[in-house]
Amino acid sequence: MLSIRNLAKTYPGGVRALRDVSLEIPPGMFGLIGPNGAGKSTLMKILATLLEPDTGSATLDGLDLVANKDETRRLLGYLPQEFGVYPKMSAVDMLRHLAVMKGITKSGERKEIVEGLLQQTNLWDVRKKALGGYSGGMKQRFGIAQALLANPRLIIVDEPTAGLDPAERNRFLNLLSSIGRNVVVILSTHIVEDVRELCSRMAIISSGELLLEGVPVETIDALKGRVWRKVVGTEAEREAIEKAFPVISMHLVGGLQELRIYSEQSPGQGFAGAEADLEDVYFHHLTRHRPN
C-alpha cells in the first residue's frame, strides 16, 4: 500500500503545484487524471525521489519514500513523460547497461532478465536496432522494459500514451495491464480512456487539489440518471442552457453541437437521458470545482 499524506509543493516563483494531497493506493493499476498543469508530474516526481515536497509524506508498506531516497530508487520503476535514450545504442545494449547500474551484476542473471523483458515488451525482433530509430510506441515500450528491471514494487508511468497512434497505444496499454498485480502502478494521464480501460482505482486532480478518488465504475454509477444531452441549434439556445444548468461537456456529433448537462431531475426542454461515462465523471468534477 502506498500512503500519501498531506503532500504540498510550491515552486519557486509561487506556483502551488500540490495542495495538501492525501491518497491511499493499493497494489494494482491506479489512474491519476487531470488537465495539463494539474500537478500530476509534480506528484510523480516526488514519489520518484526527484523532487522534495514542502510538507507531507509518502510511504510504501511503511518505507518513507521522501526520507529514504536510495532505498526507494532500488524498488522503483519510473517511466518519465519524456524518456531520453542514447540514440545510437541498441535496446539490448542499453538494457544491459541499465541492468548493471541497477545492481544486476551477475551476467547469467542479467542476460535472462534483459532477454525476458525484450520478449515481454515485444521488442525482441528490433532489439539490435538503434534506439534513435524507434517509433514513439517502441520507445515507450522500451521505457517500460527499463522500468521493470530489478523487479520494482512501485511503478510510475507519466503520460505514456501522448503522441502514440491508436495501434501503438493499444499495444502499450496491454503491456501495462500485464504487469504484476502485486505491484503499485500509478499511471498519470490526461486521457480518460486510458483510465477507463486499465485502472481499478483512480483519482482526479486539478490545480494541485484532489477532487475525487474512487473506483471508476462506482464514480460513474454515482452520476446515473443525472446526465442529460441535447443537440442545440443556435448560439442563443446554447447560452440559455449554459445559464440554466451546469454544463458537463460540449461535443460535435455529425457536425451538430451536443451539450451534456448535470441535473438531478429531468430538465425537460427536449433533453434526453444520457448514459453516464467516465468522461462525464471527469468533466463534472472539474467544472464543479472550477474557480469562478
Ligand code: ADP
Ligand atoms: P501536470 O503534470 O499535471 O501537467 P505539473 O506538475 O507539471 O502538472 O505542473 C503543475 C504546475 O506547476 C503548473 O502550473 C506548472 O506550470 C508548474 N510547474 C511545474 N514545474 C515547475 C518548475 N520546475 N518551476 C515552476 N513551476 C513549475
